[in-house]
Amino acid sequence: MRKIQLPASDEEIRALRVGEPVLLSGVMVTGRDAAHKWMMETFIKKTRAPQGDDLQVYEELRKLLPGNVIYHCGPVVAGLDTKEYRFVAAGPTTSIREEPYQADVMKHFNLKGVIGKGGMGAKTLKGCQETPGVYFHAIGGAASYIAQSVKKVLGVYKLEFGVPEALWVIEVQDFPVVVTMDSHGDSQHSVIEAQSKQVLDELLAQPY
Numbered sequence: 001m002r003k004i005q006l007p008a009s010d011e012e013i014r015a016l017r018v019g020e021p022v023l024l025s026g027v028m029v030t031g032r033d034a035a036h037k038w039m040m041e042t043f044i045k046k047t048r049a050p051q052g053d054d055l056q057v058y059e060e061l062r063k064l065l066p067g068n069v070i071y072h073c074g075p076v077v078a079g080l081d082t083k084e085y086r087f088v089a090a091g092p093t094t095s096i097r098e099e100p101y102q103a104d105v106m107k108h109f110n111l112k113g114v115i116g117k118g119g120m121g122a123k124t125l126k127g128c129q130e131t132p133g134v135y136f137h138a139i140g141g142a143a144s145y146i147a148q149s150v151k152k153v154l155g156v157y158k159l160e161f162g163v164p165e166a167l168w169v170i171e172v173q174d175f176p177v178v179v180t181m182d183s184h185g186d187s188q189h190s191v192i193e194a195q196s197k198q199v200l201d202e203l204l205a206q207p208y
Contacts (some may be wrong), residue, residue, distance in 0.1 A: 103127025
């Protein structure tokens with residue numbers, strides 16, 4: 001089991017290969033559909049003018065995200081009334097929804113990793129090769145268990161998106177993941193998809 005302290009270097013990321021289990025420690029940021037769409041439209045494609053605290057949040061992300069990872073997660077958070085935030089559940093959400101944005105976000109912020117479930121597509125895989133970065137697969141259905149790795153909630157941005165869609169800044173210790181897309185162009189998700197298709201084709205070809 002390899003242990004990585006965030007932020008990670010290019011060398012650490014290039015050393016990771018598909019199938020390798022990893023324990024991540026350090027600071028990471030959660031982000032789902034609303035956050036990725038906001039980053040893309042406001043700061044990457046610039047099809048939307050910054051509003052409210054957008055520029056302030058952007059500057060903070062420019063400090064937080066380089067060498068770091070973004071976690072596709074819609075957490076259940078306690079302490080919303082007192083702002084003494086605590087993650088009750090922190091399971092991964094399905095990553096493919098961020099496929100239109102992820103490679104561009106990785107490149108723009110020099111992200112070294114993405115955490116989620118279900119894998120991502122060819123555009124993100126190419127982004128992992130170019131940035132470089134990796135896709136870490138987290139354990140689906142283990143939201144309470146994963147929340148135990150979240151030692152502290154350091155802050156939150158864009159809470160107006162809603163609790164699940166906000167950008168939560170968290171400190172984690174030994175957060176368990178598996179590399180399923182690496183910086184060398186390998187994707188375990190593509191392998192499984194091809195194997196599944198072969199089995200399906202064989203089943204459909206059988207006489208009844």
